[in-house]
Amino acid sequence: MYRNYLCAMVRLIICLFCFIGLTLNSQEFIRVGLFRASKISSIAIFPKGNSTTINIGENIHFTGKSDSIPFYVSANGNLIDVFYESVKLGSVKQVSFESNPEDYLFFKPSRPDFKGNNYKGKLLITSKDGILNTINELPVNTYLNGVIRGEIGFDKDPVVYEVHAIMSRTYAYRFYNKHKYEGFNVCDQTHCQVYKGFFNYDQFTNSIGITNNKVMYDSVDHTLAEGLFHANCGGITNSSENVWSGKLNYCRSIEDTFCINGKHAHWEFKCSREEFFDKINLDLKNISCEDICYYSDARSIRIPLGATEFNTITLRNVFKLKSSFFNLECNPETDSILVSGRGFGHGVGLCQEGAIRMAELCYSANEILQFYYNGVLIEEYFIQ
Numbered sequence: 001m002y003r004n005y006l007c008a009m010v011r012l013i014i015c016l017f018c019f020i021g022l023t024l025n026s027q028e029f030i031r032v033g034l035f036r037a038s039k040i041s042s043i044a045i046f047p048k049g050n051s052t053t054i055n056i057g058e059n060i061h062f063t064g065k066s067d068s069i070p071f072y073v074s075a076n077g078n079l080i081d082v083f084y085e086s087v088k089l090g091s092v093k094q095v096s097f098e099s100n101p102e103d104y105l106f107f108k109p110s111r112p113d114f115k116g117n118n119y120k121g122k123l124l125i126t127s128k129d130g131i132l133n134t135i136n137e138l139p140v141n142t143y144l145n146g147v148i149r150g151e152i153g154f155d156k157d158p159v160v161y162e163v164h165a166i167m168s169r170t171y172a173y174r175f176y177n178k179h180k181y182e183g184f185n186v187c188d189q190t191h192c193q194v195y196k197g198f199f200n201y202d203q204f205t206n207s208i209g210i211t212n213n214k215v216m217y218d219s220v221d222h223t224l225a226e227g228l229f230h231a232n233c234g235g236i237t238n239s240s241e242n243v244w245s246g247k248l249n250y251c252r253s254i255e256d257t258f259c260i261n262g263k264h265a266h267w268e269f270k271c272s273r274e275e276f277f278d279k280i281n282l283d284l285k286n287i288s289c290e291d292i293c294y295y296s297d298a299r300s301i302r303i304p305l306g307a308t309e310f311n312t313i314t315l316r317n318v319f320k321l322k323s324s325f326f327n328l329e330c331n332p333e334t335d336s337i338l339v340s341g342r343g344f345g346h347g348v349g350l351c352q353e354g355a356i357r358m359a360e361l362c363y364s365a366n367e368i369l370q371f372y373y374n375g376v377l378i379e380e381y382f383i384q
């Protein structure tokens, strides 16, 4: 109790110090592809604030005090039609919106219809074959605000946000060229990191300020680490080469007792024996219910089913399981298979629910990161 109190006081002092003394000074910019998989053909954009610059094509410029009336942007083949108050402002190859740094733009796909988000910085829009390509260009630190919102949400311990800021900044720089050939750096989906635009939440901003410019490096070759993370490891994290081909020095399997009571620590999946073997293309006549029984406390890459061995990741993908860490048993009375699983996600790198528990127990952001990423160095980012 005393330790928790002391820890809260130390954090408050650090927070106040950083809030007063630190401004977000990273000027690195990032381009984020928005709603790329959703084939958006029409968008409404509401400029929020006192001044927004809108470049419609090369010649038409509109700068002015904004209000709640949106601009509508629609794909027209490889051109874009721009409307304001039902008046067509132009039919152009590119349109951009840029708000003051204090303001933001509310961006809402209207065809198909999606919930919108607020965005800082610039929105650059082009069209190809009737589909709009929207890129949000903004400082990396501002981008991280939307990633923390998208990946871990609200009401967490401030240290959890510091951990996420360092980890997500590392990921952003490490995978800065992931979408290079599409004209942007990262997308806003789980393929990169979930990004939900800007949200004015002091805890996000403070954590980004406190950790300003800090990233993780591989202590062996001093290259930028891959900031990989998942929801819950089920008690044992996964070595990177068990999921992907590359062996990362800092992503070794470790035992994690911090997440074992987490929301996603356990799960179950049931189906009939016939359906199970049908989906994995195996003749079920060869394997009796009694032959199906697999228990292990370790993470396994392959598990035996009768005379055949199966890759756990393949089974995870086929049955859309929450993780590749599970036991199997067959119930002869119902002739059904029960899959009892642990954790949620690929299990490599940081376990979010474990990190949340570690923060409650007063571990620092560096201690949490160095627990999950074996021996990484946490240093200022420099362009290599």
Ligand SMILES: [Zn+2]
Residues within 6 Å of the ligand: 178, 179, 186, 187, 188, 189, 191, 192, 193
């Ligand atoms: Zn991506």
Ligand SMILES: [Zn+2]
Residues within 6 Å of the ligand: 232, 233, 234, 235, 236, 237, 256, 258, 259, 260, 351, 353, 354
């Ligand atoms: Zn864990």
